[in-house]
Structures are given as C-alpha cells and as structure tokens.
Amino acid sequence: MRFSIILIIFVLFWLMLISRIYQISIKSNYYYENLAQMNIERKYFIKPVRGEILDRHGKLLAVNDIGFSIKIAPHLTKYDKILKKRVADTKLIKLIAGIVKEFPDLNQTKLITKYVKKDSSYNHRYIPVVDFIGYDGMIGAYPKLSINKSLKIESETKRMYPAGSLATHIVGYVGRSNLKENEKDPVVEKVGVIGKTGLEREYNNVLQGELGYRLVKVSARNKEVAELEKVDPKDDQNLVLNIDLGLQKRINELFVGQAGVAVVMGIDGDIIAGVSYPSYDPNLFVGGISTKDWKALITNLDHPFTNKIVGGAYPPGSTIKMGMALAFSKAGTAVESTEYCKGYITLGKSKHKFRCWSRYGHGQVGLRKAIRESCDVYFYNKALDTGINSMAKSLRKMGLGVKTGVDLPRERTGIVPDKPWKRKRFKQGWYRGETVISSIGQGYNLATPLQVAQYTAFLATERLPTPHFVDVIAGRKVEKKYETFEVNKQHLNTIRLGMYDVCNSQRGTARRTMSKLPIIVAGKTGTSQVVSIPQGEKKRMLESQLDYYSRSHAWLTTYAPYENPKYVVTVLVEHGGHGGSTAGPIAAEIYKWMANEGYFGDDFKGKIKLKDLTKKKKGDGHGH
Structure with missing residues (x-):
C-alpha cells in the first residue's frame, strides 16, 4: 500500500515536470515568436473613400472634398x-x-x-489637431510644415453637399462618430465619421466601404524597411437616386413663405422628388454644428429639422375617403346606395351635431358625388353601417397605419385606430362618435405624406408599391416590390371617376388649379383640422381669419395621367387652410414642370409656361 502511494506521487511529479517543460519550451515559444513578430511587423489601415450620392441625371448630392489633416507627435x-x-x-x-x-x-x-x-503616457500615436485643410489652402504651407518630424500631414477627405438645403431630408449628413458607434463598427472607428441621418445613415455600410491595409516590416527603431503585404480598400461605392434635383429645386421655390411637404413618386415606387420645407444646410453638421445654429433649428416653429416626408404624422382628412369607400365595399356595405346630406347628422338622442363641411348640405349623395364634393355625411352614415374594425383592417392593406418600407431611417407608422388599438393605448372602450370622425380622416387618424402618396398609387393601379429613393446601389439595380389587395373593381372605378371630377368638373374641389394642365389629373383634396370647431358656432370662420398656427393643414393627393397613370403628386401645406386653393397651385406647378421636362412625353417638352408662386402670402386660402 505504501509503495503504491509513493509510486503515484512519483508519477504525478514527473507528469507535472514534463507539462512545465512543454509550457516553457514549446508553448511559450509560440507566444514569444508572435510577440517578436509584432515587434518587427506593423499593420497600417488604409481608409476607404466614402461613396458619392448622385441624382438620376448624375448631379452630385454628396461628394468628398480632398484635403489634409495635421497631427502632432x-x-x-x-x-x-x-x-x-x-x-x-x-x-x-x-x-x-x-x-x-x-x-x-x-x-x-x-x-x-x-x-x-x-x-497621455500610454498614447504613442500622433494626435490630430487639425481635422481638415483644403487642398488649395495647404499647397503653400506644405513644404514648411512637412520638414518637421514632429508634424504629420496626411491626406484627408471632407464630406460636402453641393445641393445645400435642396435635398437635406433625403440625403442626410455625416458627423463625427461617438464611442458607441466606434465599438459597433471597426471601419467607423478608423474613419471617424458615420451617416447620422437620411440615406447617409440608411446606406452607411455601403457608402463607407471596407478598410484596406499595409503590412510592413520595421527595424528596432520603428523605421519601415519593407512592405510585406498590401490590400486596397473597397471604396467609391456610390448611390444613384431616383431624385431629380431640378424638380427638388422647383418645389423648394414653390414652398417659399409656407411650410409643408411634397412627394412626387412613380407608380412603381420610384421617388422623383421629396421636399420637407423648410429645410437646412447639411454642411453645418459635417464638422460639428455651432450652438447658435443648432438653437436656431430646434426653436423654429416650422420644424426644419424634422423630416416631414416620413416623420411628419398628420390627420389625413378627406384624402382618406377613397380608402374608406373601398373599406365599406370590402365589408359588404352598400356603397352604391345614396345618402341624404342636410349638413349634419346626430346619434340617437344626442343633440351633438357631426357636421358636414358644407352647412347647407349636399342633398342626395352617391359615391361619385361624395368624392367629388367631399360630402362628409355620406361617409358618416356608411361608417356607422360598417364599423371601425372592418374599416381599419382594409385601410392597413392599402398602406395606411403601417410603415411603407421606404429606404430612409426613422419612418413613423402613423395611426389607423380601431377598438383593440384604443383599448391598448388608452384602456378605454370605443364610441360610435369616434367611428364617425374617423371616416373623414380626423380623430386619432394620422398619416405621413409618403403613406398618402403610396396609398394614392394603389388607388391608381390596384398595386401598393414599396417607395424607394435609391435606384442603383454600388452598381446594382434596386428591385421594385409591390403588394396587392383585392377590391371591388366597379366601386374602384366609380371612386376614380370621383377623383377625376375633383380636378376637372364644375363642382370639383380642386378644379380651379388642376383643370387647365397639359395632362388630365385625378385627385382628392383634404383638410386636417388643428383645432376643433365649437358646437355653438353656426357659421365657420374662414381659415384666413384664424391665427396661423390654428389653421387647418391643406392636402391634395393626385395621380396622372388619368387614363394611364405614371406619377403620383402629394402635397401638404401646413396651416394652409384648404387643399384646393393652397396645395393645388403647388401640385399644378409640379405637373407643369414635369411636362416641360418631358416626363409625360415629347409633346409638351419645353412648351409649358411656369408660374412664379414665391410671392404667395403665407397660409391664405379658401375652399374645401
């Protein structure tokens, strides 16, 4: 027994000794060999050049200015x-x-x-003190500065936005990366900048490219003696957009003195223009915005910093009525039967009046007339027959209350309310009166201008396209995507006739501005109330008599040509009063510009006289 214990101890001792010898002679050799390798080899990363962003005609929207940075030992x-x-x-x-x-x-x-x-004592790298000096500015100083071994002058690029404020909310801007962003992406850590908003953010991984590197052998004094390996960075990965910078410029001019949004989109989802007005110059953010400029942006009551195309949520007002009619139809409600409009309805024994916009009423109203003259009572009664849950289900299939899938960050969902939504949000039941006001796009309803444009494309084609700003990503064409929703074709055709009437018939709410265009347009006006109208007020005040920020938002959403739809134009003028008279002139000028540029064929190219609307007074207008 004693001999066995001694033998076990002896064996264990030699096993430990052999293991230690292995650690010292073999494994440590690998460690010190790698350490020695690190002492004689250095890996220097090569920053990629950020890709450019161009419009559909090759005009630069985001480009890199070439210059230099200065670092000190x-x-x-x-x-x-x-x-x-x-x-x-x-x-x-x-x-x-x-x-x-x-x-x-x-x-x-x-x-x-x-x-x-x-x-610090632990830092052995040169320290950047000047981030960027332009090429022309450095030419004279370079010979004097470069001879000083304590200074290191390196080539550098700085992002520039030649279009200034014309496409800010689409293109976005880059800024200095923070610690959290650096930890997530090694390229961002080395480059030091990252897309903060817009397409710069959405496609940052594409635009920034991939790091290259040089592996070099160095002497004991850290002097480079040989290049062992070189891998070029993957850079210049450009984006080509569907945007037409000329149209962007024209729309910005049309919005001077007003605030709002315009979206011009092909029925396939290609966004030709997207303007959120007022805007700001993205070049302010490239090197870090000043406190003064930042304060001016965030205190502006017209919210220039907000991307209203995808981030502005507004009551859709009467623009929702076509979708509501299809929702009624889908639920089996008799949309072809007429309703009598005397200017209001009441519910049960309540004396509360749910008023039509026309206090005199519209008389007997069918579907086409209801769209043409925007009769609210028709939709009140049909909504009560249908119910909010069925209405909401169909509207979401038409693109409202759900994200469009556009290639921009921070898109809002909007709201299409129903009973479960209200129960979850407010822990309250649903009231019939809420169904009534929802039928005309008021109450809890909210939509972004891009959602309304996408939904309008569906009305024109029966296909719901996924909107996209980018056409080509690093040489690869973007695939177009659609969703479908089956609706009653006869009822849809009647709705389209109503939309035709809105822009072309004698009693159409947008006839004055839309009926004299070179192409035939169909559309729908809308008014989104900002403040409620007291029950005791028998005669509505004119929008122009209200305080500016109490006036309603003005909508007009359209498609053209009527017989063979190609494009959607959606305009929202904040506090503009009514769609036909305020949003209408802007939409009309957009169509004229497009016709003049050949978007509707060569018959109109270069032959259309464009009107100057920049002197229009802020927020004035009338008509529903």
Whole structure:
C-alpha cells in the first residue's frame, strides 16, 4: 500500500515536470515568436473613400472634398503640480504657433486644448489637431510644415453637399462618430465619421466601404524597411437616386413663405422628388454644428429639422375617403346606395351635431358625388353601417397605419385606430362618435405624406408599391416590390371617376388649379383640422381669419395621367387652410414642370409656361 502511494506521487511529479517543460519550451515559444513578430511587423489601415450620392441625371448630392489633416507627435505635455493637470510644453506651443501662422483662421488655444486632452503616457500615436485643410489652402504651407518630424500631414477627405438645403431630408449628413458607434463598427472607428441621418445613415455600410491595409516590416527603431503585404480598400461605392434635383429645386421655390411637404413618386415606387420645407444646410453638421445654429433649428416653429416626408404624422382628412369607400365595399356595405346630406347628422338622442363641411348640405349623395364634393355625411352614415374594425383592417392593406418600407431611417407608422388599438393605448372602450370622425380622416387618424402618396398609387393601379429613393446601389439595380389587395373593381372605378371630377368638373374641389394642365389629373383634396370647431358656432370662420398656427393643414393627393397613370403628386401645406386653393397651385406647378421636362412625353417638352408662386402670402386660402 505504501509503495503504491509513493509510486503515484512519483508519477504525478514527473507528469507535472514534463507539462512545465512543454509550457516553457514549446508553448511559450509560440507566444514569444508572435510577440517578436509584432515587434518587427506593423499593420497600417488604409481608409476607404466614402461613396458619392448622385441624382438620376448624375448631379452630385454628396461628394468628398480632398484635403489634409495635421497631427502632432505625442508626449509634448507635462504635468503641472500647481494646476494639477497636464499642460503644453514649450515645443508644443511653438509647433502650434507655426501651424496658426500658416493658417490664421485657426485658434491656437483650441488646438492646444485639443492636443492636451488626447495626450497621455500610454498614447504613442500622433494626435490630430487639425481635422481638415483644403487642398488649395495647404499647397503653400506644405513644404514648411512637412520638414518637421514632429508634424504629420496626411491626406484627408471632407464630406460636402453641393445641393445645400435642396435635398437635406433625403440625403442626410455625416458627423463625427461617438464611442458607441466606434465599438459597433471597426471601419467607423478608423474613419471617424458615420451617416447620422437620411440615406447617409440608411446606406452607411455601403457608402463607407471596407478598410484596406499595409503590412510592413520595421527595424528596432520603428523605421519601415519593407512592405510585406498590401490590400486596397473597397471604396467609391456610390448611390444613384431616383431624385431629380431640378424638380427638388422647383418645389423648394414653390414652398417659399409656407411650410409643408411634397412627394412626387412613380407608380412603381420610384421617388422623383421629396421636399420637407423648410429645410437646412447639411454642411453645418459635417464638422460639428455651432450652438447658435443648432438653437436656431430646434426653436423654429416650422420644424426644419424634422423630416416631414416620413416623420411628419398628420390627420389625413378627406384624402382618406377613397380608402374608406373601398373599406365599406370590402365589408359588404352598400356603397352604391345614396345618402341624404342636410349638413349634419346626430346619434340617437344626442343633440351633438357631426357636421358636414358644407352647412347647407349636399342633398342626395352617391359615391361619385361624395368624392367629388367631399360630402362628409355620406361617409358618416356608411361608417356607422360598417364599423371601425372592418374599416381599419382594409385601410392597413392599402398602406395606411403601417410603415411603407421606404429606404430612409426613422419612418413613423402613423395611426389607423380601431377598438383593440384604443383599448391598448388608452384602456378605454370605443364610441360610435369616434367611428364617425374617423371616416373623414380626423380623430386619432394620422398619416405621413409618403403613406398618402403610396396609398394614392394603389388607388391608381390596384398595386401598393414599396417607395424607394435609391435606384442603383454600388452598381446594382434596386428591385421594385409591390403588394396587392383585392377590391371591388366597379366601386374602384366609380371612386376614380370621383377623383377625376375633383380636378376637372364644375363642382370639383380642386378644379380651379388642376383643370387647365397639359395632362388630365385625378385627385382628392383634404383638410386636417388643428383645432376643433365649437358646437355653438353656426357659421365657420374662414381659415384666413384664424391665427396661423390654428389653421387647418391643406392636402391634395393626385395621380396622372388619368387614363394611364405614371406619377403620383402629394402635397401638404401646413396651416394652409384648404387643399384646393393652397396645395393645388403647388401640385399644378409640379405637373407643369414635369411636362416641360418631358416626363409625360415629347409633346409638351419645353412648351409649358411656369408660374412664379414665391410671392404667395403665407397660409391664405379658401375652399374645401
């Protein structure tokens, strides 16, 4: 027994000894070999050039300006025992003074502060103090600065947006990356910038490309002696958009003095123009926006910083009525039967009046007339016969209350309410009166202008396209996508006739502005109330008599040509009063511009006289 114990101890001892010898002679050899390899090899990453963004005609919307950055060698600070912090030494002060002498616009104190903040005993890399100097500005200074071994001048690019504010909410902008963004993406960490909004953000992984690198052999003094390997970065991955910059410019001009949104979209989902007005210059954000400029943006009551195309949610008003009629039809409600409009309805014994926009009423109203003259009572009665849940189910199939799938970040869903939605949101039951006001796009209903444009494309074609701003991604064509929803074709045709009447018949609510265009347009006006109308008010005040921010939003959504739809034009004027008179002139001028540019064939190209609307007073208008 004793011998067995001694034998086991002996064997264990030798096993431990052999294991340790293996660790020292074999495994440690791998470790020290790798360490030695690291001491004689260096890997330098090569930053990719960010891809450009171009419009459909090749005009640049986002481009890279070529220039240089200036970096200073580390460890040029010292610890001040009195101040109890690191301060610049004499050499650093002289170096920065030399830089400022060449570039007087730079602030010496800020450059020193920037250096001191990043310098430490553990940092052995050159410290950037000047992020960008343009090529022309550096030409004269380069020979003087480059001979100083404590300075490193490297090629650099800076993002520029030649179109300025014309397409800001589509293109977006880049900015300096933060620590969280750096941790998520090694390319972002090395490049130092990332897309913050718009397509710059949505397609950041494409635009930024992939890092390249150089693997070099260095001497004991860290001097480069040979290049072992080089991999070029994957860069210049461009985006080509469906956007027409000329149309963007025209729409911006038409909105001067007003606030709102316009979306021009092909029936296949190609977005030709998208304007959220007012806008701002994205170049302000590239190097970091000033406090003054930022405050001016966020305190502007017209919200220039908000992308209203996908982020502005408004009551759709009467633009929802075509979808409502199809929802009634889908539920089996007799939409072909007429309703009598005396200017209002009441529910049960209640004296509360749900009024039509026309206090005199419309008399006997069928579906086509209800669309043409935007009779509210017709939709009140049909909605009560149908019920909110059935209405909501069909509207979501037509693109309302769900995201469009557009290639922009931060898209809002909008709201198409029903009983489960209200129970979840407010923990309350649903009332019949809420069904009534929902039928005309008021109450809880909210939609983005892009949702209304997509839904209008469905009305024109029976196909719901996925909207997209980008046409070509790094040489690859974007695939077009559609969804379908089966509706009663006869009822849809009647609705289209009503939309034709809106823009072309004597009693159409958009006839004045839309009936004299070179192409035939079909559409629907809408008014989204911002404030409720008191029950005791028998005669409605004119929108122009209201305080500006209490006026209703004005909608007009259209498609053309009527017989063979190609494009959708949707316009919302914030606090514009009524769609026909405020949104109508803008939509009409958009169609004229498009016809003049050949979008509807060569028959009209170059032959249309365009009107200047930039002198129109803010928010004035009348008509439903």
